[in-house]
């Protein structure tokens with residue numbers, strides 16, 4: 001395996017999509033204010049919350065430091081938030097760093113040796129740490145000890161350094177990239193799932209209260225339904241709807257106002273944006289629903305292959321609108337229904353195009 005950054009480019013971070021899951025500048029500015037501060041305030045993820053509650057309460061009761069925790073899940077689901085909650089619930093300070101920031105084992109040694117007893121070390125994007133740092137982390141997690149190498153070449157010596165007990169909270173969007181020896185050293189692993197619409201509704205109501213926006217039940221439901229299972233997107237859509245309600249209306253958010261606001265931003269009732277719909281439309285209208293090859297589909301919408309594959313497709317697949325098959329991309333019946341189009345009958349016109357486009 002390649003230990004350099006093997007993550008695909010997160011195109012949605014760069015292109016400023018309203019429905020992109022990664023944090024943009026504005027998100028970062030308001031997220032601190034919107035973050036739940038305790039497990040009780042953290043919406044949804046019932047199973048994870050219940051398990052984590054037990055892990056933390058048991059450690060507190062024993063007067064011990066909590067086990068190391070691994071949080072995995074897609075961007076914007078609450079990993080950073082949960083790491084801060086862990087520290088708060090343990091009454092411990094938190095130190096925040098990330099895999100890409102630790103390129104040398106020495107960087108990690110410096111951080112580890114300055115931790116206080118019981119401190120939470122949050123290591124974001126833990127899958128992007130360098131290999132030597134990762135190996136140092138194994139020993140630190142297991143034995144609360146590191147070997148600091150002093151000098152170079154034959155004269156180099158390893159000086160063992162005792163560490164105070166600490167809790168490592170690792171976060172990753174890509175648990176599959178973690179080497180098993182690292183994964184095995186976490187006492188508790190939480191996999192965060194996409195949120196249900198009802199949970200996102202609660203996120204919207206909670207954030208609306210903090211931002212002092214008046215949102216009624218249907219307005220919150222409308223925003224939640226377009227948020228792609230992701231609290232970060234729900235919070236972002238809420239801010240755009242608030243703008244619209246303030247400028248065009250009296251500031252109150254109803255279902256009609258939320259829908260009108262998000263229509264301006266081209267986010268449809270299911271959370272698809274212009275790019276998502278362009279891909280679906282091309283697949284349906286130009287290729288009769290497929291199968292069609294990815295490259296052909298990308299040319300048809302005037303986008304890079306990677307953009308279609310990594311930005312648009314994952315959500316379309318998750319929503320059951322598009323399937324990736326060995327013969328190419330295929331639209332599902334739900335895709336036809338979503339765009340209000342009627343699929344061609346079997347054996348008629350469109351299937352004849354396969355010879356032309358179907359690779």
Ligand SMILES: Nc1ncnc2c1ncn2[C@@H]1O[C@H](COP(=O)(O)OP(=O)(O)OP(=O)(O)O)[C@@H](O)[C@H]1O
Pocket residue numbers: 021022023030031032034035036041042043044045074075076077078079080081082173203231232235
């Ligand atoms: N369970 C939740 N309840 C309420 N708000 C939430 C919840 N989870 C996340 N949020 C909100 O969503 C925003 C994004 O969450 P967070 O930064 O924790 O995501 P993340 O998983 O760390 O994302 P990334 O992978 O991009 O680092 C935060 O501002 C937070 O307010």
Ligand SMILES: [Mg+2]
Pocket residue numbers: 079080081124
């Ligand atoms: Mg984060």
